[in-house]
Amino acid sequence: MILEYFKIAIKNLFNRKLRSLLTIIGIVIGIVAVVGLISVGQGMQNAINEQFQTVGQDRIVVTPGGEGFTGTSPVTSEYSTDRLFEHDLDVIKGVKGVYKATGATIEIGEVKFDNTIEYFSVFGVPTDSESLSLIKTIDFFLIEDGREFGNGETGKVIVGYKVALEGFDKEIRKGHRLKVKGDDFKVIALQKKTGSPIHDNMVRIPIDEARALFDRANDEFTTIFIKVGASEDPAVVAEDIKKAMRRDHGVKEGEEDFKVTTSVQLMEGFNNILNVVQIVLIGIAGISLFVGGIGIMNTMYTSVLQRRKEIGIMKSIGATNAAILMIFLFESGVLGIIGGVIGVIFGLMLSKGVELAASLAGVDLLKVYVSIPLVVSALIFSFLIGALSGFMPAKQASNLQPVDALRGL
Amino acid sequence: MRGLTLEIKEGDFVAVMGPSGSGKSTAVNMIGCLDIPSKGKIYLDGEDISLMTESDLAQIRGKKIGFVFQQFNLIPTLTALENVALPMVFQGYEKEERIKRASDLLKLVGLEERMNHRPTELSGGQQQRVAIARALSNDPQILLADEPTGNLDQKTGKEIMNLLFDLHREGKTIVMVSHDAKLAEHAKRVELLIDGKIVKSYNGKNHTK
Numbered sequence: 001m002i003l004e005y006f007k008i009a010i011k012n013l014f015n016r017k018l019r020s021l022l023t024i025i026g027i028v029i030g031i032v033a034v035v036g037l038i039s040v041g042q043g044m045q046n047a048i049n050e051q052f053q054t055v056g057q058d059r060i061v062v063t064p065g066g067e068g069f070t071g072t073s074p075v076t077s078e079y080s081t082d083r084l085f086e087h088d089l090d091v092i093k094g095v096k097g098v099y100k101a102t103g104a105t106i107e108i109g110e111v112k113f114d115n116t117i118e119y120f121s122v123f124g125v126p127t128d129s130e131s132l133s134l135i136k137t138i139d140f141f142l143i144e145d146g147r148e149f150g151n152g153e154t155g156k157v158i159v160g161y162k163v164a165l166e167g168f169d170k171e172i173r174k175g176h177r178l179k180v181k182g183d184d185f186k187v188i189a190l191q192k193k194t195g196s197p198i199h200d201n202m203v204r205i206p207i208d209e210a211r212a213l214f215d216r217a218n219d220e221f222t223t224i225f226i227k228v229g230a231s232e233d234p235a236v237v238a239e240d241i242k243k244a245m246r247r248d249h250g251v252k253e254g255e256e257d258f259k260v261t262t263s264v265q266l267m268e269g270f271n272n273i274l275n276v277v278q279i280v281l282i283g284i285a286g287i288s289l290f291v292g293g294i295g296i297m298n299t300m301y302t303s304v305l306q307r308r309k310e311i312g313i314m315k316s317i318g319a320t321n322a323a324i325l326m327i328f329l330f331e332s333g334v335l336g337i338i339g340g341v342i343g344v345i346f347g348l349m350l351s352k353g354v355e356l357a358a359s360l361a362g363v364d365l366l367k368v369y370v371s372i373p374l375v376v377s378a379l380i381f382s383f384l385i386g387a388l389s390g391f392m393p394a395k396q397a398s399n400l401q402p403v404d405a406l407r408g409l
Numbered sequence: 410m411r412g413l414t415l416e417i418k419e420g421d422f423v424a425v426m427g428p429s430g431s432g433k434s435t436a437v438n439m440i441g442c443l444d445i446p447s448k449g450k451i452y453l454d455g456e457d458i459s460l461m462t463e464s465d466l467a468q469i470r471g472k473k474i475g476f477v478f479q480q481f482n483l484i485p486t487l488t489a490l491e492n493v494a495l496p497m498v499f500q501g502y503e504k505e506e507r508i509k510r511a512s513d514l515l516k517l518v519g520l521e522e523r524m525n526h527r528p529t530e531l532s533g534g535q536q537q538r539v540a541i542a543r544a545l546s547n548d549p550q551i552l553l554a555d556e557p558t559g560n561l562d563q564k565t566g567k568e569i570m571n572l573l574f575d576l577h578r579e580g581k582t583i584v585m586v587s588h589d590a591k592l593a594e595h596a597k598r599v600e601l602l603i604d605g606k607i608v609k610s611y612n613g614k615n616h617t618k
Contacts, residue, residue, distance in 0.1 A: 004498045015486045313482045316443055317496040317543065318471020320464045402443040402470075406482070 005323060009330035016303070023299040024339040027382055030289030031343025032350060035378050037285060039351035039368045041278040045271060047365035051196065052267040056139075058099075059263040060226040060238050062092065062245075082257040086219035091248045092226060097237035099229040102131035103221030104207065107214045111163070111203055112179040114170045120163055121202040122180060124210020127153055134227055140199035146174045146189025154206055157185035161193040162200035162362055180205060181213040195364035234262040289381075292339065293389040300332050300393035311397050312405030321398040328394030329387050336386020340379045347378075411605050413449075417584060419550065422577045424585045424596035424613060432605040433586045434555055440584060441474050441553045442466040454550075471499050475544025479556035481536040483528040483543070489515060490524040493542045500547055514542035518572060534565035541572055552576060554585040558592065570595060 013020045064082035084103065092101050105124035110117050125135055127149040135141050136148060149156060157178065164172040172178065176187045185205060194200055211218055228237045238260045245258055261269075304311070311324055351368040358366040413436060417423050425433045438444040439451055442458055445466075451458050453473070458466065476482075483492045493511035502510075515524050518538040528536050537557060544552055554573060558566030570592065577583050577597075587593045594613045601609040 001498070001501045008498070011486070309482070310484055313484060314495070314499075315467060316441070316470060316476050316482070318467055318499040318547065320467040320499070322464065323467075323499055403438055406443070406478075 002326065005326045006330050006334075009327050009334060012303075012327070012331055013334060019299060020335060020338075023295050023335050024342065026292030026295035027289065027336055027339025027385065028292075028343045028346065030285055030292045031340050031378050031382055032347040033285030033288055034282060035344050035347025035374065036350035036354070037278065037281045038374055039348065039370055040354050040366075041274060041281075042369040042371060042374075043351070043355065043367050045274055046369050047367065048267060048270045048274070051139075051365060052263055056227075057262075057264055058228045058230070058232075058234055060228060060234055060241065061261050061263075061266070062088070062224040062226065062241065063259050063261070064222065065257065065259060083217070084221045084224060084258065085217065086221070088245065088248070088258070089221065089224055091244050092224060092241055095237065095240045095244050097228050097232040097240060099227045099232075100130070100134040101224060101226040102126055102134045103224045105210045105214065105216055105220065105222045107210070107222075109181050109214065111167070112182075113168045113172060113176070116168050118163075118167055120160070120167065121198065122210060122214070123202050123204045124207035124214075124216075125149070125204055127151060127206045134225065137227065138225065140191075140194045140196070141204070142192040143189045144192040146187075148189070149206060154209060155185055156188045156206070158189045158191060158204040159187055160191050160200050160202040160204075162197070163203055164190045167201075178203075183209065183213060193364070197362045200362060234264060238262045238265075289385060293336075293385040296332050296335050296386050297389040297393060299335070300328065300390045301396075303331070304328070304393045304397040307397075308400060308405045309407075311400055312402050312407070315400070315402040316406060324400075325394050325398040328397050329390055332390020332394065333383050333387040336389070337379060337383040339386070340382025343382065344375050344378050348375075413602075413605060413607060415600060415607065417582065419582050420577075420580055422574075422583045422585075422597040422613075424587055424593035424599045425602055426587055426590060426593040426599055427602035428588060431602045433588075433602045435605075436602065437553050437555055437584055437586050440551075441476060442470050443476075467499075471496060472547055473549050473551060475541075475547070475549040475552045477537070477540050477544050477552065477554040477557045479559040481528070481533070481540045481560070483536055483539055485528050488525045488527055489520060489531065489539045489542075492528070492539055493546050496543060496546045511542070511546060514545055515539070517545075518542045532565075533561050534568060537561060537565075537569050538572070541569070541576075545576070549581075551582045551584065554583065556586055556588070558587075558589075566592075 062084065064084045086103070089101060089103050092098055103126065107122050107124075108119055109122040111120050111122075125131070125141070129151050132148055132151070143158065144161075146158070149158070157180065159172050159178075172187060172190075174187055174189065178185055178187065180203060191200075191202075191204070208218070210216070211220060226237075226241070228234050242256065242260050245260075246253065246256060249257060251257060314324060348370060351370075355366055355368045413432070415436065417440070425436060427433045435444060439446055440453070442453075442461075446459055449459065453469065458469065461469070484495065487495065490508065490511050493514055494507040497507040497510065512521070512524060515521055518541055520535060520538050520542070523531060523535060528539070531539065552573070557573065558569050561569060573583055573585065574595070583596075585593070585596060593599050596613040599611050599613045600607050
C-alpha cells in the first residue's frame, strides 16, 4: 500500500513538472555546493598530507621573524626584517637531536633565457658536501636529468620542472645557458616534477652567488632546513632549538625574532586553515540548503491549498489521514532526494572540474576525493530536508475535514 | 439541522427532498461519515459513527459507502480507469485486481471505450458514469448521491437515474438528495426536509418495484 502512495506522489509531482523542477533547483544548488566543497577540500587535505608524507615528519624549518604573519611558509621569509646567519646554523647544529642542518636563501628574481625575461623563485643552496648530502634527501630538490652541484662549484644552475618545460617559449635543456639577474649560468640538471607550483617554478644556484646577486650578507640565510635524528621526537628537538636560539639571541620566550616549525606543525597549520575555510564554505552551502528546504515547504503549502478539493475527494473514497500524510510527505521527500541526486552528480562534476583546472594550472597534487559516506549522507540529508519541510503542509492536508475540503474551503 | 430522525433500511431507495438550505446535503454527508453532528447520534449497521475517529470513518467511507456528487468530483489528473481504481488503493487491493475490477465496472456503466481518457476529455454524463463506477469499486452497501443529475441535461440525467434504478434492483441501498420533486418521486420513499426537519414522508412511484 505504501508503494502505491509513493506512486501517487510521483505522479502528482509529474503533473506539476515545472513547479517540481523549480523547487528541486533550490536543493540542487545546496547539495552541489556541499558535495563539491567537501570533495575538493578532502582532496586538498589528502594532497597536503601526501606531500608531507614524502617530505617526512623528521624535518624542521627555521625562518626569520617571530610568530605572526611572517611565516608558516619558507617562501614568505623574504618579507621579514629579521635575519638568520651562519652563526644560527652553528647554534642549531649544536642542539642535541639535530642530525643534519643546512641553510638556503629564497628570493624572487629575473631569469633571462632565449632573449626573454621571466620571474621565478631563486633558491641559493650551499655546495659543501655536508649540505649537499641533506639537500639530496629533500623531496623538492630531487634531480631528474643531470647532476647535483659539485663541492664549491660556481656558475651552474639547476632548473625546476615547470621553468624548464613551460617557463619560456623554448624548452630549457641540460647544457643550455641562462642569466639570473644578469649573471651567466650553465644548466647542469633539471629537477623532478613535484606537482607543487612553488617548487616546480624555481631555479637553484650556489648560495654564495645568490647572496651576491640579491645583496644578502655573505653569511646570511633566509631559511634553515633541519633533519632530526632517527629516534628523536621532532617536536622536542624543535623546542630545544628554540631554547638554544633564544639564549643566543638574548630574547625571552614569546619575543623570538625567528620561527621554528616542524613539518607536522606545518601540515597541521595548513590543515587548520583548510578546515576553517571548509567550515565557512559549508556553512554558506548549508544556508542555501536551508533556503532550498523553505522552497519545498512553500511549494507544498501552495500545493495543499490548490488541492484541497482533491484531498476531500480522496478522503470521501476512503483515504485515511495517514494515507494523505504519507502521499504529501513522499512528494516533498522525493523533491528533496531528486534534488540530492542531481546535486551529487553536479557536485562531483564540479569537483572534477576543479581538479582539472588545478592540474592545468600546474597543481597535479590535487586529486578530488569522492567519499561514499559523503554521497550517501548527502542523499539521506536531502530526503530528510524534503520530508521535514513537507511535514507541516502534509499535516495540514491530512487534518482537513472532508466536508470542508470537498467544498474547497 | 435539529430534531432530525431518519431511518433507512437495507435495500431502500430514499430520496431526501427539500429546498436549498434545508439541510439535505448535510444530512447525507453525515450518513456518509463526511461530517459529524455536533449533537445527536448516527447509527450505521448498528454502530454509532458519531463517536468514531477520523481514521475509522475513513475506513467506513472506503468500505461501506459510495459517493456520487453533483460536481462529479473526479481527480482531473487521473484517467477514468485510475479514478475508478483509486478507492481500492486505500483498501489495499493488488494492482491486477484493481485494474480488472475497475475495467469491469466501467463496462457496466457503458464506458469501456473511454477508460484511458481523463475527466476533461469526457462529457458530463460520462464523468458521472465514471463517478458511479468509482462509487461501486469497493462494493459498498450504500450509495449516496447528492444531486447526481444536477449538472446534466434532461436526457443524460435520465440515463444516470436509470443506472441508479438498476443498482437499486441489484440490492444496493440508495440515498439520493434532490430539490426536484419530479425526480425524487422516482424513489421508493421520499423524505421532505425543510429547515433541518422532516416535514413529510411518503412513498414514491418506485415503491412497488
